[in-house]
Amino acid sequence: AREVHLVRRPSGFPEPDDFAFVDRELPEPGEGEVLVANHHFSVDPYMRGRMNDVPSYVAPFRLNEAMDGRSVGEVVASRSNDPDGPAVGDLVTANLAWRTHGVVPAKQVQKVSAPDGVSPSAFLGVLGAPGLTAWVGLLDKAAFREGDSVFVSGAAGAVGSLVGQLAKLKGASRVVGSAGSAEKVAWLTGELGYDAAFNYKDGSVTDQLREAMPDGVDVYFDNVGADHLEAAIACANDFARVAACGAIAHYNDTDENPTPGPANLFQIVKKRLSIQGFIVTDSIDRMRPFLEEVTPWVAEGRVKFAETTVEGIDRAVEAFRGMLRGENTGKMIVKV
């Protein structure tokens, strides 16, 4: 079994030497546990925060141990004594990222079956936590209403690519996305049904957003923070709502090298804006209604999704660093 350990806390952008690949004997399940052989695991932006030794909503990764995160794999040995529990051969999701195999209490894995034609890796993306994040953020946190105009940053990523499609399916008047390449912009408007999109690297985000959204923004789904949040505040209509989901522009900041935040915060007062931060794990009870609504749309192809798959655990660090640099379209996945 091979694992990826964090061996040094990154300062700024993570470097390959912050990680080590460690081989160990295949672990054996104890009483009530199962051994899972991973097929796919997820590398996510929030993992960058867990690499810092600071208090947060989720505990930091410990040095010289395998990191964790969401995974999909097959039960290959079981000492579960629950007749309804996972059995050998079952496909399950677990919290066993960054390794080829792992042992967990049987209670901590969930049996899954993907719709026809959909890879089980979708449970790490469109039908998993990123999908739920998009759905909860747009509907519960930003209180989206039919007729709203919606701006989504990080729009070609795992979360963002679903936000815009949900908004369109639910009757948004206009949906605009920003992303970091011409190919991503073309995917948003050509495939996902965004009304307009722009590459934030092409110029001022505020200028590009104003041009793309001449009647202003009612809902902003923020994955980026920094210049994107400033632009959304600048272009917001009175009483607009912001779902503050992430701030990836800041994740590699250091005290010496911070990314500037929005300079126009007083506009929040003048425009009576609402900004609601949220963490998806607080809304795990929304998973069932989310899956009931979105699974059929995925199965029917009404919701499209993409995965960028990096093959081999040996390339997991590369996948993580690539995701932070925008090398993924849709969900970044490691295929073990």
Ligand code: NDP
């Ligand atoms: P993505 O699939 O969107 O991958 C990250 C993307 O961020 C990259 O592909 C890159 O795309 C973009 N990016 C990187 N640096 C910058 C930058 N400086 N400015 C603008 N864009 C940048 O990841 P997820 O969909 O998993 O996550 C999206 C956001 O949602 C993150 O902020 C994450 O932390 C947050 N999140 C929050 C949750 C919550 O509970 N609140 C749960 C899940 C995710 P590009 O080419 O466009 O630059």
